[in-house]
Amino acid sequence: MTIPVSLTPACLASLRPVAQLAWRLATLQLRDRYVSTMFGGLWAVLQPAALIAVYWFVFSYGLRLPTPASGVPFFLVLIVGLSVWFFVSDALTGGSNAIISNSYMVKKIAFPVAILPIVPVLTGLMIHGAMLGLIAVILVLNGFWPDWSWLLLGYYGVALICFLTGWSLLLSALSVFQRDLAQMLGILLQIWFWLTPIVWSPDLFPASVGRWLGLNPLYYIVMGYRQALLPGSEFAPDLLSGVVFWAATAGLLALGVKVFNGLRTEFADFL
Secondary structure (H helix, E strand, O other): OOOOOOOOHHHHHHHHHHHHHHHHHHHHHHHHHHOOOOOHHHHHHHHHHHHHHHHHHHHHHHOOOOOOOOOOOHHHHHHHHHHHHHHHHHHHHHHHOOOHHHHHHHOOOOOOHHHOOHHHHHHHHHHHHHHHHHHHHHHHHOOOOOOHHHHHHHHHHHHHHHHHHHHHHHHHHHHHHOOOHHHHHHHHHHHHHHHOOOOOOHHHOOHHHHHHHOOOHHHHHHHHHHHHHOOOHHHOOOHHHHHHHHHHHHHHHHHHHHHHHHHHHHHHHHO
């Protein structure tokens, strides 16, 4: 299956069974990940929750970062940012290995190979949804009740899915021919994490530095999630970061589709 460039009504109708297959594979992938464990799917939330607790302890009692100007507890700012990062990390790590780990499917002539890079994004989306549910409960317990701003999560969630899909298409295709890419990705993700306002707030830096930090596409998503879930106008992403994000996303999607379609005929020979 070649990824279509145009989305006409007829094309969208033909993609419906493919989308259903992708969702089914994502569900099976998530189930298989925890099928032999005692707590099953709860590990999808327990593991990131444990990491959140560690970060909260270190940055609240060790480094003692100042509370943002809005007065929102740092713990709430932290967990919203980490929920985005967990989704990014899982989707990109799984996406880079999507073709290699499913080589038996790639070698089947009738199988729509193009859905494989999308499956890790959908699997990550399921876990992300569970994390957001947990965060919603925590916010309510801290007195932050749902309001209309929470609807912005739909927009930022779709934006993040588009961004991750572009990366997953590109990484999954290139990883078939360069196996070191998965190792390089681990290093790049560590650097990217600290360049993203997750455990730090942009107001800690001078405006001249903040403008450069805003060029990070994930700046737009993280600040957008905080704008949606937490009160305080300083969490709103600026126009520049939005332009940078959508320019990067459009470029990634176009490049990912082009590279994937161009290399897919050679996947079976290199697996």
